[in-house]
Amino acid sequence: MADLDTLRNLIRARLIANGTPNRPQPYADAAAELGCTASAISYFLLGKTGVSVEMALQLARWLRQPRASILRMAGHDGIAKLLAERNPAPSPHAQEITNLLDGLPAQQQRALVAYLREMIKEE
Numbered sequence: 001m002a003d004l005d006t007l008r009n010l011i012r013a014r015l016i017a018n019g020t021p022n023r024p025q026p027y028a029d030a031a032a033e034l035g036c037t038a039s040a041i042s043y044f045l046l047g048k049t050g051v052s053v054e055m056a057l058q059l060a061r062w063l064r065q066p067r068a069s070i071l072r073m074a075g076h077d078g079i080a081k082l083l084a085e086r087n088p089a090p091s092p093h094a095q096e097i098t099n100l101l102d103g104l105p106a107q108q109q110r111a112l113v114a115y116l117r118e119m120i121k122e123e
């Protein structure tokens with residue numbers, strides 16, 4: 001239960017950070033970024049529902065947190081363990097690139113990856 005509370009607090013903090021000085025980011029805006037409904041966010045924050053694996057992965061991206069950490073907080077320890085076994089820890093440089101990409105909108109992510117591919121082809 002404490003892990004779910006921690007996850008709820010991370011989400012609340014991100015909503016505040018994404019909002020204006022007097023108003024947190026609306027649930028509808030966050031839901032659009034996450035690919036869910038505003039009511040799904042509301043129900044989770046109120047403690048009425050849990051988080052699916054898919055939603056945990058989306059939250060990890062949105063919160064800019066490691067997937068395994070968010071999966072564990074959401075109660076999906078088995079999935080987090082499987083991911084860790086299949087995907088060894090990335091190098092610090094690869095992790096930094098991943099964090100930077102995760103902070104960009106999808107269209108900018110695609111454009112940057114395409115640019116990097118072109119750079120590599122030229123060498």
